[in-house]
Amino acid sequence: MNAITDLNDLRLFAEVVQHGSYTAAARALGLQTSKLSRRVRALEEELGVRLLNRTSRSLSLTETGRQFHQHCLALVAEAKAAKDIVDRTRSRPQGTIRIACPVALLESGISTIIARYLADNPDVQVLLDATNRRVDVVEEGLDFAIRVRLPPLENTDLAVRQLGLSIxxxxxxxxxxxxxxxxxxxxxxxxxxxxxxxxxxxxxxxxxxxxxxxxxxxxxxxxxxxxxxxxxxxxxxxxxxxxxxxxxxxxxxxxxxxxxxxLPGMATTPGLVHAIFPTRRGMVPAVRHLLDALVAGFDDLNRQR
Structure with a gap:
């Protein structure tokens, strides 16, 4: 038997069984009845077994279809649970954030900002690499790395967000x-x-x-x-x-x-504290909100001076 390449067919089959007919299932799914029937028949052909007994008035499961249907329901439930996790992650800060930051910046206030963020967001875990080495956010699977550089910032393919200034x-x-x-x-x-x-x-x-x-x-x-x-x-x-x-x-x-x-009238050229991350697309709330908290935290530090 060839591997099933489209798991949507399993969901469509489960919907037909749940609704008791192609017509009712197609109406619920917003599909054409003929298209739904073809998808289920293609699934049977791929499996090499008959899943449904069809008459002009009713559908019933074969014994193989009954057992297969139980596994389809389990897969559908797992898929829904997986989507629910993604939806929850997108709706509020939760999950694990992996970041790297130089020790000097942590001691200059970032540690306090991160601690405050964690206290306000109990469903978030931060894995922090306190290091002075130059990290590769893509190769090391980091959500972002914090750096400080004198302007202008170097050109990079990575996304950059300025967090504040360090003098x-x-x-x-x-x-x-x-x-x-x-x-x-x-x-x-x-x-x-x-x-x-x-x-x-x-x-x-x-x-x-x-x-x-x-x-x-x-x-x-x-x-x-x-x-x-x-x-x-x-x-x-x-x-x-x-x-x-x-x-x-x-x-x-x-x-x-x-x-x-x-010598209060003298200081170094302000360094740009910034975060670099692979891309802005698909950024989960936990990461986005932590970046927002870092920007707000630097603003607070500046106002206190």
Missing amino acids: HILVASPALAARHPAPGSIESVKAWPTLSMASSGERFVWNLVDAEGRVTSWAHQPRLATDDLASLRIAAISGVGVAMLPRELVEADIQAGRLQHL
């Missing part, structure tokens, strides 16, 4: 600041010890932009270099050195007096 500022502990004259320019801070994100070439340069758009570069040799923002923040609070950290990461420390914002 790094110079901060130091009050204890460290007390040991040095009040800074009025980058030159006045260059004698201070520094802390920095790790650099593959072990060349450490900070580029700061003033209110007029002028860029000043500061080459330095940090006392601590690491790709862990949390360690840099702790070292800065401990007075080890000046650090350039995301404003959203240290805002609470500045408000609490644990850190001081040095």
